[in-house]
Every structure is written in structure tokens, then in C-alpha cells.
Amino acid sequence: MNIQIHRILGVISGSRSEWIGLHGMRIAMAIVFLWIGGLKFVPYEADSITPFVANNPVLSLFYEHPDQYAHHLTHEGELKPIERTWQTGNDTYAFSQGLGAVELMIGFLILAGLISRRWGLVGATLGFLTSFVTLSFLVTTPEAWVAALGDAQHGFPYLSGGGRLVLKDVMLMAGGWLVLVDSARAVLAGGPAMRQASTRSSLAVSPVQS
Numbered sequence: 001m002n003i004q005i006h007r008i009l010g011v012i013s014g015s016r017s018e019w020i021g022l023h024g025m026r027i028a029m030a031i032v033f034l035w036i037g038g039l040k041f042v043p044y045e046a047d048s049i050t051p052f053v054a055n056n057p058v059l060s061l062f063y064e065h066p067d068q069y070a071h072h073l074t075h076e077g078e079l080k081p082i083e084r085t086w087q088t089g090n091d092t093y094a095f096s097q098g099l100g101a102v103e104l105m106i107g108f109l110i111l112a113g114l115i116s117r118r119w120g121l122v123g124a125t126l127g128f129l130t131s132f133v134t135l136s137f138l139v140t141t142p143e144a145w146v147a148a149l150g151d152a153q154h155g156f157p158y159l160s161g162g163g164r165l166v167l168k169d170v171m172l173m174a175g176g177w178l179v180l181v182d183s184a185r186a187v188l189a190g191g192p193a194m195r196q197a198s199t200r201s202s203l204a205v206s207p208v209q210s
Contacts, residue, residue, distance in 0.1 A: 022182045025175045026113050026120070029127050032172065033107030040100025043084060044076050046093050051143040051162070053095065056136070062095040106130065113179065117186035124183045128176030134169040141166075 011017060039045040050073065053059045054066035063069070069090070072083045087093060106126045113120020138144050144163035148154040159167060 022178060023114065026110055026124075026179050029124075029172065029175060029179065030107045030111040033103045033110065033127065037100045037103030037107055040096045040103060043087070043093060044074075046096030047074050047083075047087060048076060049096065049099075050087070050092055052137045052141050052166075053092075055141045055143075057140065059095075062091060062098075064090045066090075103130075110179070113183055117183050121180070121183035121187050124176060124180040128173065128180050131169045131173035131176055134166055135173070137166050138163060 036045075040049075050069045054063055054069040060066035068086075072086045072090075074080050074083050106123055109119055109123025110127055111123070113123060141162070144160060144166055145156060146154045146158040146160050
């Protein structure tokens with residue numbers, strides 16, 4: 001193997017690269033939770049998650065009229081005061097704000113893992129478990145699949161826009177597990193997170209064989 005390629009692969013496969021990847025995943029997860037959690041306080045985002053919440057056997061309990069949601073859906077960017085009034089009475093916005101607060105909390109806890117692995121462990125655990133809830137929407141939400149409106153391709157395995165968005169959480173699940181494992185190891189080892197990270201990264205240099 002070409003020595004330069006071998007050298008590059010050695011750097012990529014080293015523990016320093018692993019450290020960068022794990023912290024990068026931690027930051028990426030935090031960005032997702034913080035950004036989307038913040039949007040949960042905006043009406044259009046609350047409206048857009050209505051089908052997912054209304055069809056979930058547990059989350060639907062937070063809505064006043066989950067069985068009526070289909071008659072009050074709006075497109076993103078569309079303003080219909082009458083439907084907004086219904087959504088308010090349905091507790092759509094109250095639930096969305098509560099959910100947003102939870103997602104913001106998870107995002108900050110995950111981010112805290114950069115300096116406190118104990119808090120980071122809590123955040124990583126919650127982030128990992130959240131992906132199971134989100135992926136369950138593929139089973140409970142009819143709107144996750146292309147509707148039978150005349151085209152031959154509908155239903156399983158034809159994901160709608162919402163379904164494709166949900167499916168991406170399999171990556172969040174995998175990333176959450178990696179961050180969870182890293183946080184658990186750090187908690188068991190004890191000591192400041194960044195000091196442990198620096199120690200691991202200092203071991204990254206290894207002899208390169210030709």
C-alpha cells in the first residue's frame with residue numbers, strides 16, 4: 001500500500017480522530033435538539049407535527065380532539081386564522097411548547113457532555129431513547145406513507161416527505177448510542193471529561209508501517 005495513503009488511513013483510524021468524531025456527533029445531536037426544540041414554540045412547526053401526535057396512542061392524550069386533526073391541517077407558510085383557533089383549542093400549541101422545552105433540555109444536556117460526562121450521560125440517554133419514539137411514528141402515522149390518490153406507488157415502502165424525515169432518526173439512534181457509550185466510559189473512569197479526552201487523544205500517535 002502506498003505509504004502516503006497508509007499514513008492518511010492511520011490518522012483517520014487513530015484515537016484522536018475518534019475523539020473528534022464523538023465530540024462532533026455530540027455537538028451535531030445538540031444542534032438538532034436545540035434548533036428543532038426552539039421551532040416547537042412557532043405555530044407552523046406545531047401544526048406540522050399534528051398528524052404524528054394525533055395518531056400516537058400515548059401522545060394523542062395531550063390533544064383535546066385528536067380524531068379531528070385531518071380537517072384542520074395547513075401547509076407550512078400558510079396562515080388560516082380559523083384553523084389556528086381550532087389548534088389552540090386542541091392544545092396543539094401548548095403541547096408543542098412543552099415538547100420543545102423537553103427537546104431544549106435534552107440538547108443542553110448533550111452539549112454539557114463536553115465538560116461534564118455525568119450530565120452528558122443523561123442527555124445522551126434521553127437523546128437515544130427519543131429516537132425510538134420518533135421512529136414509532138412510521139407505525140402509527142398514516143401520513144408517513146404516500147397516500148393512495150391514484151398513483152400506483154403508495155403505502156409501504158413508499159415514504160412520504162414526513163416519513164423520510166422520520167426515517168433519518170435511525171442515524172440519530174446510532175449516533176446517540178455512540179455518544180452514550182462514550183459518556184458511560186467516561187463516567188466509569190471518573191475525572192473531568194476534557195482531561196480524559198486529552199489523555200485519549202495523546203495516545204493517537206502510533207508507528208506507521210510501510
